[in-house]
Amino acid sequence: MANTTSAQKMVRKIERRTAVNKSRRSRVRTYIRKFEEAVATGDRGAAQEALRTAESEIMRAVSKGVMHKNTASRKVSRLSKRVAALSA
Numbered sequence: 340m341a342n343t344t345s346a347q348k349m350v351r352k353i354e355r356r357t358a359v360n361k362s363r364r365s366r367v368r369t370y371i372r373k374f375e376e377a378v379a380t381g382d383r384g385a386a387q388e389a390l391r392t393a394e395s396e397i398m399r400a401v402s403k404g405v406m407h408k409n410t411a412s413r414k415v416s417r418l419s420k421r422v423a424a425l426s427a
Contacts, residue, residue: 363405370396374418383425390422 341347370393377389394415400406 360403360405363400363403367393367396367400367406371414371418378421378425381425383422386422386425390418393418 341350370389374386374389374393377385380386397406397411397414401408401411
């Protein structure tokens with residue numbers, strides 16, 4: 340337990356920030372899951388649309404500091420490869 344008032348305030352701030360970041364991570368996972376479902380159907384158009392929304396959401400997470408830029412780039416790259424594999 341925090342002893343000083345400043346430490347108690349930091350605990351409150353961290354709890355709020357954690358809740359927000361958890362929500363943002365959840366949004367990213369949701370869009371990635373929607374992409375996975377679109378790929379599973381085999382519809383290339385739907386997969387491309389899902390990729391565009393997922394990429395947007397992933398990059399938003401980067402801008403908010405939830406995810407590292409290189410991690411996001413790796414994820415987007417791997418999703419893009421899967422869309423390319425659909426057309427081949």
